[in-house]
Every structure is written in structure tokens, then in C-alpha cells.
Amino acid sequence: MAIPKKARDYQKELDSFIRENKTLANLILKNTKKFAQHDALKQKVKGKWVITKWKDFGEQVRAAAKGILELDLLKPGEMGGIFSANRAEWHIADVAILAVRGVSVPIYATNSSEEALYIVEDAEIKVLFVGDQVQYDKAKQIRKKSGYLKKIIALDRDIKIEGEDSLYLDELIAIGRNSSREPELEKRLQEANPDDLLTLIYTSGTTGAPKGAIHSHRSFMGGIYPSLTRFPHVGPGYVTMAILPLSHVFERMWSYGAMTVGMCVAYCPDPKQFLEYVTEIKPHFMCSVPRIWDKVYGTIQEGLKTAPPLKARLFKWAEKTALEVYRLKAARKTPSLVLRFKHAVARKLVISKVHKTLGTENCDVYHVGGAAFAPDVNEFFFAFEINTIQGYGLTEFFPVAVGFDGHGIPGMCGPMLPLCQARISDEGEIQLKGPMCMLGYYKKPEATKECFTEDGWFKTGDIGKIEQVEKDGETFSYIKITDRIKDIIITAGGKNISPQQIESLFGDELFIEQIVVVGEGKKFISALVVPNFVILEDYCQKNNIPYHSREDIVKHPSIIKMYEEIIEKRTVSLGQVEKIKKFTLLTKELTQEDGELTPTLKVKRKVINQKYAEIIDKMYKE
Incomplete structure (x- = not known):
């Protein structure tokens, strides 16, 4: 007779994990000693891969944290922001903030100065780490308007900075190395507890102003530990590629999980560089869309x-x-x-x-x-x-x-x-x-x-x-x-239509860059379609379709017919009420800069319906 397996007490295991580590800062800094000679961080700098060992990662984090203390930038519970694309310095700044019992608040690298200002003011951010010149220039604009931001720290020496409110990360690290703040840093690490705030992560704001979701070290470890029970075989030598923004909870928490077991985090600064980076990194893990x-x-x-x-x-x-x-x-x-x-x-x-x-x-x-x-x-x-x-x-x-x-x-x-x-x-x-x-x-x-x-x-x-x-x-x-x-479309006939389910049918269609299904309160479903103009222009040239502009392309009868056939083929499995009856080809991509997409590239449907109301109404009048 088979003996049944004893059920694991995951709550007891989690409680023990939290008791042992207290905070993510403590956990990660312990690992910098435990995995000292293994690879911790890997990034491409000016075309060459640079690897940081766990020992060096820990030394830089501790020095940056002591620099924060020396300059009196953050008291326990105060907010430090990170406004940068993915890079090794993102995590150095992040863990340094946590080490002094600060709260680390990420801002999407693509956010406008107005969007970033909203977060800085709402979170009352005192110090802001920035990744490139564009973000630094935005931070300087924010500094003039903000009642909270006091210091801007540039993660890269290529950034041109000016004024007493700015310094480089390597300068902060040098200040920390020469300081006598080690006892104070240890005191803060020891006084920290799992219920300290870890981060505010701002929602993407598809339906209104972003809201800062409050997470403690306990709530993050409450997600990390049960996830890692799925991967008992993983440890040093494994590589995860950070391709989604570290500002997003998905990449942020997975990267912490990777660090928990000693994996190496390799950074891809832009998802558009996916194929270039994945072929060089050959990762065991990644988060993706x-x-x-x-x-x-x-x-x-x-x-x-x-x-x-x-x-x-x-x-x-x-x-x-x-x-x-x-x-x-x-x-x-x-x-x-x-x-x-x-x-x-x-x-x-x-x-x-x-x-x-x-x-x-791998x-x-x-x-x-x-x-x-x-x-x-x-x-x-x-x-x-x-x-x-x-x-x-x-x-x-x-x-x-x-x-x-x-x-x-x-x-x-x-x-x-x-x-x-x-x-x-x-x-x-x-x-x-x-x-x-x-x-x-x-x-x-x-x-x-x-x-x-x-x-x-x-x-x-x-x-x-x-x-x-x-x-x-x-x-x-x-x-x-x-x-x-909030996205469900209710047609004039009272039918509930799921736009995301329809849009997902076009995910791998190379001739379509973006598609937004519309039809709230209308008799049938329609769509706004943004062609992939790189593919489409090549198609026009190969098929002798003359054009001088994108407007010429989207109005050409043979192009319209081709998209009719694509849509018909892709939606063949849908019921009649779900089928796209009419569509309009747009000449410009939907962007975050124009307020049409969130930083995570989700469609702001309310904005789209308002902005393109005339085009949408025309489809129902024809």
C-alpha cells in the first residue's frame, strides 16, 4: 500500500523564511557573502559584457548606502526613486535604498516629466536615481517644481550634470567608502523588520491617475518564497534575463527571487533588443510578454x-x-x-x-x-x-x-x-x-x-x-x-464582447502592429488598425504598389482588401456578434507619449475612444 506524501506546511516554511531574513536588503546582502565569487550582475557597456561578482555587488551596495547616510539623503521610511531603464546600477541603487530602511519607488524609464513629477510628488521622493541624459533632464525640470526632491544621482558617467543638487553614483559610492557610517548602516539593517515598507509600485493608469500600491518586505517575500518552491534545482550558475522594465512588479519580484537563490541577473535595456540579447545571454529564465x-x-x-x-x-x-x-x-x-x-x-x-x-x-x-x-x-x-x-x-x-x-x-x-x-x-x-x-x-x-x-x-x-x-x-x-x-464592450444589442480576446487573435500577425477593438453602444464591432509599416512598405515595393506617404498606402484599394482578408481569416472562429465588421487603418502608431498607451503599453481605451471618436463614428455612418 502506497504511503501518501505528507502535505507541506507552506505557511510554516514562509514564516521561517521571513524570520531568518527579515528584509530583502538583509537577504541580498547575506547572499553577497554566501555567493561571493559567483556572477551576480551582467550588462553590456559600450558593446562589451561586464560582469559583477556577488562580492563586488555587495561592496558597492554597502558603499552607496553609507553615501546616502553620509549625505543624510534618506531617513527610515523615506522614499528614494529610480528613474531608469534596466541596468546593473538599478539594482545597486535599489538595494542601497532598502539597506538604509528607505522605500524604493520605481518610475518607468519612458515616463514623461509630468508623469514622473506626479509620482515624485505623490510619493514624496527625496532622492532620485536617473539612468540617462533624457531622464536627468526631466529630473532637473521636476526638481524646480517639486516640494520634496532634493538630490539627483546619475547612474552613468556619460550623463552631463550640473548644480549642487546632482552627483554621480560612483561619487556617492566613493563618499560611502571614505565614510565612518558602517556602524549606522549595521544599526539600520538590524532595526529593520519585515513590516517596513519596501516599495510603492504605481499602477499603469489605464482608467485614471496611477495609484501607488504599497508593498512591505513581508508581502514581497510572501510572493517570492512560494514561487521559489517551484525551482528547488536553481542556484549560482543560472542566468535570468531582465527584459521587462524593473519598474514593473513582474520583473522586479522575479529578479529579487533570482537573487534569493544566487542566480545571475543579465540586463536587456530595451525589449526591442530581445533577439540580440537573448542569443548572447542564452538565459535559463526570463519574464516576457x-x-x-x-x-x-x-x-x-x-x-x-x-x-x-x-x-x-x-x-x-x-x-x-x-x-x-x-x-x-x-x-x-x-x-x-x-x-x-x-x-x-x-x-x-x-x-x-x-x-x-x-x-x-538553456x-x-x-x-x-x-x-x-x-x-x-x-x-x-x-x-x-x-x-x-x-x-x-x-x-x-x-x-x-x-x-x-x-x-x-x-x-x-x-x-x-x-x-x-x-x-x-x-x-x-x-x-x-x-x-x-x-x-x-x-x-x-x-x-x-x-x-x-x-x-x-x-x-x-x-x-x-x-x-x-x-x-x-x-x-x-x-x-x-x-x-x-472595465474593458468589456456592451453593444447596442446588449451583447457583452471581450475586446482583448479578439485582439489576441492578431498577436502574431506581422502586417499588424496594433489593433484596438471598439463598439461600445454600437450595432456591431469595429477596429482601429495600425499596420506594421516596415513590413507593409516592403510589400508595396515588391508588388509595385505606388505610394508617397503612409496616407497613400492605407487608402490603396489592394491594401484595404488585403487587410479585409487578414481580419476575416483571423476571426473565422468568432461568433457573428464578435466579428469585426468594419475597420480603419491608422497612419500613426499609438504611443505612451501621446497618452494612448500606459508605460506597460496597455491601451487606454477611454482615451482612444475619445481621441478617435470622429473616425469611429464614421465607420458606423458609412
Whole structure:
């Protein structure tokens, strides 16, 4: 008779983890000694890779922290901001702020000076670390208007600074190295406790002004520890690539988790450089968004159209074989001996070359989140043994679901983490409870009250369902998101339409850069479509379609017809009320600078509907 496995007491384990480490600053600084000679940080500087060992990382953090104390920049509980793209100095500044019991507040590198000023004033930021000249110049503008900001610290020596309110990070570190503040730093580290505030992370503000979600060291460790139980094999020698902004809770918390077990964090400053960096770094882990994988998949499929016939047929055969094997294994069936042989050949001739081209040879798990991930695209990468597993979480409650090897399901997020509870309200909303929940919104008690139920569950604003899946004698919970409550379109006929589900059908379409589904209160669904003009202009040249401007292209009958066919093909699976009946091709991309997208590139639907009201109305009058 089999002896049942003893259930793990995750709460007891988490309590012990928090007692042992107290704060993330203490944990990370302990690791700088524990993993001293291993690689901690890796970044490209002027075309060359620079590696920082854990020992040196710790020394720089401690020196920067002592510099903060020497200049009296932050008292316990005061806010320090980081306004920078991903780079090693981001984490040096971040951990230094935490080491002096400060609160680290990230600002998206792409934010305008007005957006950054809002955060500086709302959070009462005293010192601001900046990553490049553009951010420094914005910080100087903010300094003139702010009642709180006193000091600007440039992370890069290439930044031109001026005035007594500015200095370089290496100057701050030098001040710390020459100071006698070591006892004071140790005192602050010892006096720190898990309930100290760790950070304010500002929501992306799709429906209004951003709100600062308050997280303590306890709430972040409440998300980190159960996530790491999924990866007991990971430690020094493993590399995670930070490609999403560290300002976002997704990349921020995962990077802390990586540091918890001694992984090396390699930095990609811009998601547009994904292919360049991933092929050089060859990461074991990364956080990503569906758009990255949609584009990779779309590029592969489009490339097959012009590939030599023999090469294209070989790839399609390998793809078919890999999908067949994956689907059998997912259904817990064993592939036949013949199929296993074919799969081995496909691996050698095609799949291994895809890994080499993409730099995914070391893939353990590539976490995917932030938007809907098309199941067929997800399944393709699973079949090619690239574990693009969809997770789930929110700025206020992170993470909820974290995938691990062999447990990803296309179209689903998960599995859910231990210690995280989920339920579905009568309205279909996902509601959550767990130790990774924020404390509330900074200075916004009413908004805080509104996001919790009377019995204390966090209201996500997401519509979805929870499914239980049995695997290897265990039951795992998965979440399927269908849309945001605030995004649902109600047509004139009273039908509820999920715009995100429709838009996700176009994720890997190379001829479409952006698409926004509209139709609130209208008789049918329409769309605003931004073409990928790099691809489209090349298409026009190859097909002798004359043009002098983008306006000429989007008005050309053959181009309009091509997009009609693309939309018809992509939406064939939808019901009649969900189908896009009309569309307009726009000549300009939607951008954060124009207020149409959030810093995380989510569509501000209210803004779009107002800004393009005339174009939208015209589609319903024609």
C-alpha cells in the first residue's frame, strides 16, 4: 500500500523564511557573502559584457548606502526613486535604498516629466536615481517644481550634470567608502523588520491617475518564497534575463527571487533588443510578454513563405511531428516507437537549430504575462521545447500563478501558488487572498476600501474561471482570464464582447502592429488598425504598389482588401456578434507619449475612444 506524501506546511516554511531574513536588503546582502565569487550582475557597456561578482555587488551596495547616510539623503521610511531603464546600477541603487530602511519607488524609464513629477510628488521622493541624459533632464525640470526632491544621482558617467543638487553614483559610492557610517548602516539593517515598507509600485493608469500600491518586505517575500518552491534545482550558475522594465512588479519580484537563490541577473535595456540579447545571454529564465513570442512565431511562419521549398517542407514536417508528440504527452499518452524516432530526427535537424538561432538552448522556464497569450502560439513553443508558461498577477497582488517545467497549459495561467487562494464572484470576477497582497494604495483610503470585499478578498477586476487539473498525484489550480471588467464592450444589442480576446487573435500577425477593438453602444464591432509599416512598405515595393506617404498606402484599394482578408481569416472562429465588421487603418502608431498607451503599453481605451471618436463614428455612418 502506497504511503501518501505528507502535505507541506507552506505557511510554516514562509514564516521561517521571513524570520531568518527579515528584509530583502538583509537577504541580498547575506547572499553577497554566501555567493561571493559567483556572477551576480551582467550588462553590456559600450558593446562589451561586464560582469559583477556577488562580492563586488555587495561592496558597492554597502558603499552607496553609507553615501546616502553620509549625505543624510534618506531617513527610515523615506522614499528614494529610480528613474531608469534596466541596468546593473538599478539594482545597486535599489538595494542601497532598502539597506538604509528607505522605500524604493520605481518610475518607468519612458515616463514623461509630468508623469514622473506626479509620482515624485505623490510619493514624496527625496532622492532620485536617473539612468540617462533624457531622464536627468526631466529630473532637473521636476526638481524646480517639486516640494520634496532634493538630490539627483546619475547612474552613468556619460550623463552631463550640473548644480549642487546632482552627483554621480560612483561619487556617492566613493563618499560611502571614505565614510565612518558602517556602524549606522549595521544599526539600520538590524532595526529593520519585515513590516517596513519596501516599495510603492504605481499602477499603469489605464482608467485614471496611477495609484501607488504599497508593498512591505513581508508581502514581497510572501510572493517570492512560494514561487521559489517551484525551482528547488536553481542556484549560482543560472542566468535570468531582465527584459521587462524593473519598474514593473513582474520583473522586479522575479529578479529579487533570482537573487534569493544566487542566480545571475543579465540586463536587456530595451525589449526591442530581445533577439540580440537573448542569443548572447542564452538565459535559463526570463519574464516576457506575449507580444515578444507572437512576433518570433510570426517571423518564423512568414519566413517559411519565402524559404526554399525543401527547407519549408522539412520545417513543417518537424513542426507537425513535434506538435503530435507534445499533444500525446499532454494527454498522458506514450508516443509510438516510430513517432519517437521521427521526433528525434526533427530535434536534430530542425528544433535544435531553432534553439540555437533564438538563444534558447538553456531554457528552463520563460515566464509570460501581462496580456492574453494565444494558445496556438504557446503550444508551438511548448512543442519546440521552449517553456513559455503563462503566469498571472497584478501590481497589487503578485504573483498568483507561476508556471514550472512540465506544468504549463496553453490558454491557462498557472499553476497557482501555494498560500494563494482564489474564488469567482457571482459577477465572474476573480478574487484573491494570500500573503503576497499589497497593504493598500498610498494616500488613497477610499480606493483601498473599494478594491477589497467586505470579507477581505482582493477584487482583481479580471473576469475568468478556475480549473483543477490532476498531475502526478497532485491537484493544481489554473486560472483562465477572459477580460477586464472595465474593458468589456456592451453593444447596442446588449451583447457583452471581450475586446482583448479578439485582439489576441492578431498577436502574431506581422502586417499588424496594433489593433484596438471598439463598439461600445454600437450595432456591431469595429477596429482601429495600425499596420506594421516596415513590413507593409516592403510589400508595396515588391508588388509595385505606388505610394508617397503612409496616407497613400492605407487608402490603396489592394491594401484595404488585403487587410479585409487578414481580419476575416483571423476571426473565422468568432461568433457573428464578435466579428469585426468594419475597420480603419491608422497612419500613426499609438504611443505612451501621446497618452494612448500606459508605460506597460496597455491601451487606454477611454482615451482612444475619445481621441478617435470622429473616425469611429464614421465607420458606423458609412
